[in-house]
Amino acid sequence: MITIVLTNRNRSLSLITNCFASLRRQNNQNFKCTVVDYGSNPQNQKLLQSEINKHVNFELILCSTQKQLWCKSRAINLALKQCDTTHFFAGDIDMIYHPHFIEELHILKDKHKVVYFQVGFLSENESNTDKDFEDYQIAFPSNEEATGMTLYKTEILKSINGYDEFYHGWGAEDTDVHVRLKNANVEVAYFDRDILMLHQWHPKVYRGKDSLEPFHFKLESINHKYLEFTRQTKKVVANTNFEWGHYSASDYSVLEAPQQEFLVTNELADVKGFIHSVLLDHADQVISVKIREHSEYNSLKQTAKKLLNKKAKEFLSLEEVNDLLLETIIADKRNAAYSYRYSVQKNEIALVIKL
Structure with missing residues (x-):
C-alpha cells in the first residue's frame, strides 16, 4: 500500500x-x-x-x-x-x-x-x-x-x-x-x-x-x-540534533499561561542578552517577551555620539530583531511550542514559547 x-x-x-x-x-x-x-x-x-x-x-x-x-x-x-x-x-x-x-x-x-x-x-x-x-x-x-x-x-x-x-x-x-x-x-x-x-x-x-x-x-x-x-558537504542524514517529525499538542495548551514575562528593547546588547541568558539557557518553562523600540533609538543624542565617534548604544531595527529571533528559533528551538507576532504598525514583537 x-x-x-x-x-x-x-x-x-x-x-x-x-x-x-x-x-x-x-x-x-x-x-x-x-x-x-x-x-x-x-x-x-x-x-x-x-x-x-x-x-x-x-x-x-x-x-x-x-x-x-x-x-x-x-x-x-x-x-x-x-x-x-x-x-x-x-x-x-x-x-x-x-x-x-x-x-x-x-x-x-x-x-x-x-x-x-x-x-x-x-x-x-x-x-x-x-x-x-x-x-x-x-x-x-x-x-x-x-x-x-x-x-x-x-x-x-x-x-x-x-x-x-x-x-x-x-x-x-x-x-x-x-x-x-x-x-x-x-x-x-x-x-x-x-x-x-x-x-x-x-x-x-x-x-x-x-x-x-x-x-x-x-x-x-x-x-x-x-x-x-x-x-x-555531501550531507545525507538531516535533523541530527533534533527529534524529527515531533509535535506535542499538550505543549501548545500551556502557552496561554506564561510563568515569566520579559520586556526587551531593540538595543543590540539587550536582544543578545535575552537570547543567550533566557531563550537558549532556560528549560521546562513557559516565557513571554515583548520587544519594543528603545526610547533613545534614532535619538539626536545617540546620532550625535556616533558622528563624534563617541561611545553610543548599538541598535537593531525591529526587522533585524525579528530575523535574529526567528533564526534562533529555527536553529535551536524549532521543536518548541511557540506563538509569535510581529506588528509593523505597533513596532512590537511578541513571543510566547515553551522552553
Missing part, C-alpha cells in the same frame, strides 16, 4: 475538494491519504475536518501552529513518522490527480526506489472549470527542477531522517531530499512520459502591512544557501 501525504495551511476549500475528488475517482484505491494541517485558522480546520470525514481512507493530523512559521518539512515528517506502508508519496493539496495516478504509482514503485513527477500547470480560467482530467488545457508543464511530487520507498526516506526541518517558509526542502538521496547513491528517477497531476491556479499569498504572522525577510535566500552547503 502507498501513503499519500498532503500538507495544508489555509488553502481554499474549493482547491481541496477538487483534489480529494480526484483521489476518490482513482481506479486503484489501494492507498491511504494523510492530510497534515499545519496551522490553518480554526474555522478552516473545522471545514477540512468535515471534508475528511467523507472519505474512509483519509486521516487528518491537526497542528496548532497558526502563529508559527510555515514548515512543510515538519508537516511531511509528522506523517512519515507514523507511516506503516511500504511507500510514501509527498504530494500537494492543490493538485488534481489523473484517475490512473495511483495505479501508475504501484507500477513505478516496483521499478524505482524514488521517482518524481512532471506537473501540468493550469491557468486561472481553466482552474475554475470542472472537466475530465484529459480535457483540461495545460498552460505549461514543469521541468526536472520542480522536485515536489515524489514517491519514496518509505524505509529509504526514514533512513535519512525524512525532510530537513531547518527549512521554514517556502523553498528548497523538496530539492534538499533529492540531493541527500543522491549523496547516498540512491537513484532518483524522473517521470515525464505522461502528466499525471495538474496544479490548480491560486493567488500567491503576500504578508500585508497589517499582518501579525511571523515572517523572516531573508529566509528564502538563506534556505537556498543552506541547500548549496548540503551539496558541498
Whole structure:
C-alpha cells in the first residue's frame, strides 16, 4: 500500500475538494491519504475536518501552529513518522490527480526506489472549470527542477531522517531530499512520459502591512544557501540534533499561561542578552517577551555620539530583531511550542514559547 501525504495551511476549500475528488475517482484505491494541517485558522480546520470525514481512507493530523512559521518539512515528517506502508508519496493539496495516478504509482514503485513527477500547470480560467482530467488545457508543464511530487520507498526516506526541518517558509526542502538521496547513491528517477497531476491556479499569498504572522525577510535566500552547503558537504542524514517529525499538542495548551514575562528593547546588547541568558539557557518553562523600540533609538543624542565617534548604544531595527529571533528559533528551538507576532504598525514583537 502507498501513503499519500498532503500538507495544508489555509488553502481554499474549493482547491481541496477538487483534489480529494480526484483521489476518490482513482481506479486503484489501494492507498491511504494523510492530510497534515499545519496551522490553518480554526474555522478552516473545522471545514477540512468535515471534508475528511467523507472519505474512509483519509486521516487528518491537526497542528496548532497558526502563529508559527510555515514548515512543510515538519508537516511531511509528522506523517512519515507514523507511516506503516511500504511507500510514501509527498504530494500537494492543490493538485488534481489523473484517475490512473495511483495505479501508475504501484507500477513505478516496483521499478524505482524514488521517482518524481512532471506537473501540468493550469491557468486561472481553466482552474475554475470542472472537466475530465484529459480535457483540461495545460498552460505549461514543469521541468526536472520542480522536485515536489515524489514517491519514496518509505524505509529509504526514514533512513535519512525524512525532510530537513531547518527549512521554514517556502523553498528548497523538496530539492534538499533529492540531493541527500543522491549523496547516498540512491537513484532518483524522473517521470515525464505522461502528466499525471495538474496544479490548480491560486493567488500567491503576500504578508500585508497589517499582518501579525511571523515572517523572516531573508529566509528564502538563506534556505537556498543552506541547500548549496548540503551539496558541498555531501550531507545525507538531516535533523541530527533534533527529534524529527515531533509535535506535542499538550505543549501548545500551556502557552496561554506564561510563568515569566520579559520586556526587551531593540538595543543590540539587550536582544543578545535575552537570547543567550533566557531563550537558549532556560528549560521546562513557559516565557513571554515583548520587544519594543528603545526610547533613545534614532535619538539626536545617540546620532550625535556616533558622528563624534563617541561611545553610543548599538541598535537593531525591529526587522533585524525579528530575523535574529526567528533564526534562533529555527536553529535551536524549532521543536518548541511557540506563538509569535510581529506588528509593523505597533513596532512590537511578541513571543510566547515553551522552553
